[in-house]
Amino acid sequence: MTAKIEISGLTKQYGNNVVVDGLDLEIDSGEFLVLLGPSGCGKTTTLRCLAGLETPEEGSISFDGEPMFDADARVNVPPNKRSIGMVFQSYALWPNMTVRKNIAYPLKARKLKDALNSGRVEEAADMVDCGHLLDRLPSQLSGGQQQRIAVARGMAARPDLVLFDEPLSNLDALLRDQVRTEIRRLHDEQGFGAVFVTHDHSEAFALGDRLAIMKHGKIEQLATPQDVFDHPISEYVADFIGMSNRLELHRSGLEWSTAAGTELELRSDTFGHQAVSARLWPDDITLHRPDEDVSHQEITLDAVLLSAEFGGRFYHVQVGAGPEEYRLRASAAVHGDWLRRSKKGEPVVISFRSESLKIYPLSTEDSAR
Incomplete structure (x- = not known):
């Protein structure tokens, strides 16, 4: 049911706009x-x-x-002759067809009569717990049910590869989590090959065996979710996966100073540069009241409160330290009482450990941010 996919030197452009730029990729x-x-x-x-x-x-x-496509050999196998299944962002179910006929459509298009007669449609519907919906029309289904049917249709022909084009983006938060879990479960049980497109790093971490993070038509980093999380290869990757706090640091003798003038010691590799950028996860930063004692092992910055949004067990907090702004999560159990009473502009202190910083060379493009 699965195949190894090899992509070599793939380039796609529209006019002078190169969208995919010499892409090389192997999918096991x-x-x-x-x-x-x-x-x-x-x-x-x-x-x-x-x-x-x-x-x-x-x-x-x-x-x-x-070969499915080869520009030099002039090979271009049409979509219906490639062993692929597609799951679209918009579900793309035929509104005038029942669920049964929607799932059966790729089997009929490929003239797989034996599969149609052997209960493949019912099997695909049962995989996504929608066997009881086979005689309904798409208009009689919820959004989550429609997306499950789209997944069943994409897998009914048992393709070599299932392609998912942002299939969860039209669902509300609860349904998104449910369908995401369903897709991961199906993959674990069925073992099909899959390529899943998303701009949501939490979806990517939850689903992927590997992540290919793209920038300007090329792959910036290709690694497991854990490796990407622990070792983002560039500031671009760090920013995109949610390491949203950024410090610009300049060497001052043996010390480094922030844009606000705070001096700190770095325990990370600085690549021999005189100026670097550093990234921090929101969870790496701790919020303190001005009168609190902070461990001497922590780097501390004096700041002012910009906003505090209630998020249940946490407050989503934004503070300013000179020209730089930082985002963090503060425990509602620890800080809830005073954050509820606090106003914009009140003094606070934030702290973090030097080893939490991910250091990157500072380019001309970076310093212009």
């Missing part, structure tokens, strides 16, 4: 690969090239060594 048999990145980075175009819905200008795509 049965792997769940997530293409992650902001709008315009090339992830959806890459997916559409895999499906045969876009024709690249250069490069090649093969499934288990069989």
